[in-house]
Structure formats: C-alpha cells, structure tokens
Amino acid sequence: AQSVTQLGSHVSVSEGALVLLRCNYSSSVPPYLFWYVQYPNQGLQLLLKYTTGATLVKGINGFEAEFKKSETSFHLTKPSAHMSDAAEYFCAVSDGSGTYKYIFGTGTRLKVLA
Amino acid sequence: EAQVTQNPRYLITVTGKKLTVTCSQNMNHEYMSWYRQDPGLGLRQIYYSMNVEVTDKGDVPEGYKVSRKEKRNFPLILESPSPNQTSLYFCASSLRISGTSTDTQYFGPGTRLTVL
Numbered sequence: 619a620q621s622v623t624q625l626g627s628h629v630s631v632s633e634g635a636l637v638l639l640r641c642n643y644s645s646s647v648p649p650y651l652f653w654y655v656q657y658p659n660q661g662l663q664l665l666l667k668y669t670t671g672a673t674l675v676k677g678i679n680g681f682e683a684e685f686k687k688s689e690t691s692f693h694l695t696k697p698s699a700h701m702s703d704a705a706e707y708f709c710a711v712s713d714g715s716g717t718y719k720y721i722f723g724t725g726t727r728l729k730v731l732a
Numbered sequence: 733e734a735q736v737t738q739n740p741r742y743l744i745t746v747t748g749k750k751l752t753v754t755c756s757q758n759m760n761h762e763y764m765s766w767y768r769q770d771p772g773l774g775l776r777q778i779y780y781s782m783n784v785e786v787t788d789k790g791d792v793p794e795g796y797k798v799s800r801k802e803k804r805n806f807p808l809i810l811e812s813p814s815p816n817q818t819s820l821y822f823c824a825s826s827l828r829i830s831g832t833s834t835d836t837q838y839f840g841p842g843t844r845l846t847v848l
Contacts, residue, residue: 661822661839718782724774
C-alpha cells in the first residue's frame with residue numbers, strides 16, 4: 619500500500635527566508651506526486667506535480683519540488699517566503715497499482731512571520 | 733468557467749436524518765472523488781469513480797454511499813448520519829486517468845457538515 623508522510627504539522631519561517639516542506643512517500647510502483655495548497659476557507663489547488671521526466675518540478679507562485687527516488691522524497695521549496703504563502707500544504711501520491719486511489723499526507727501549516 | 737460545485741456549503745443536521753451532498757463538474761472529467769478533511773488527519777478518500785456506473789471504495793467508506801449515473805454528477809449520501817461524520821467534505825474531479833494513475837484533481841469549495 620502506498621503512503622505519504624509529511625514531517626512537521628506546523629512550520630514557521632520569516633518573510634524572505636527559505637521555505638522547506640518535507641514529504642516522503644512509499645510506493646511499490648513509480649508514483650505520481652503532487653503538492654496542493656489550501657488557503658483559509660477554500661478548497662485545494664494544485665501547486666505542482668511530478669509524473670515522469672525531469673525530477674525538478676516548478677510550480678506556481680515560485681514553488682518547486684524535487685523527486686528523489688533514492689530518498690523516496692518530494693520536498694517542496696521556495697527561496698523566499700512571502701506573507702501570502704501562509705496556508706496549509708498537502709503532499710499527495712496517486713496510486714499506480716491500478717486501484718486509482720489518491721493518498722494525501724496530513725498536511726503542513728505554514729506560518730510566515732513579518 | 734470550469735469548476736466543481738458542491739451543495740450545500742454548510743449543513744447542520746441531526747443523527748439519523750438522511751442527507752445528500754451534491755457535486756457537479758462542468759469539465760467532462762472521467763474521474764470524481766469524495767474526501768473528508770479532519771484536523772490532524774489531512775484528507776482521506778471516501779469513494780471514487782472512474783466513470784459512469786463505476787465506483788470504488790477509498791480508505792474510509794463506512795457510513796457513506798455514492799452513485800454516478802451521469803458523468804458530471806457524483807452525489808455523496810449519508811443514509812444515517814452520526815456525530816463522527818462531522819467533517820469538512822470535498823469533491824474533486826480529474827480530466828483523465830493516465831495509465832494506472834490519476835492526473836491533477838480539481839477541488840470543489842467544500843461542504844462543512846455538522847451532525848448533532
């Protein structure tokens with residue numbers, strides 16, 4: 619069975635500092651990996667995704683993530699945090715074993731300090 | 733505008749009173765799914781549908797039913813709601829299934845359900 623682990627349920631960074639949100643997955647088949655963001659009182663929207671090809675994936679709002687198969691990781695980074703980045707971030711993996719399930723991590727709430 | 737809509741957005745009900753939360757998408761997506769979001773647990777998949785008349789259980793299907801009679805609609809039915817089903821519910825849809833996996837999902841705005 620596939621799973622996703624997000625380390626740190628809450629992360630605080632200063633405005634302008636590096637953002638690093640960690641995601642590790644387990645999968646017996648090549649995974650599709652996603653990062654979604656949820657702003658307060660809203661649904662989720664896609665930040666970026668990895669399916670195949672280039673392992674460094676760029677997304678919206680300056681975010682990027684690198685798929686590292688050897689480390690089973692897909693960490694999300696942004697070089698310089700902005701106040702508007704404050705939100706909850708979810709890592710997700712699409713089950714590639716043919717069951718079409720979609721598995722989310724428990725989320726990381728990012729706080730940006732002025 | 734391409735979107736996933738859910739109704740109602742907010743619902744307070746009592747234990748045992750059957751309810752339906754509707755979900756509709758206008759993007760001709762094949763894949764649709766229901767999730768519940770609870771603090772500290774993230775999103776957990778309840779049911780999903782690969783196409784009309786094709787549905788399957790997610791990780792937490794107990795107490796829920798779904799149907800997919802039309803491509804655009806995927807209602808979630810709670811036949812006898814209980815307080816532990818108090819949660820924030822999201823419907824999502826996906827353009828296509830790539831190989832054996834799903835593609836980007838587009839989420840509705842959520843339905844906040846309280847069962848007393």
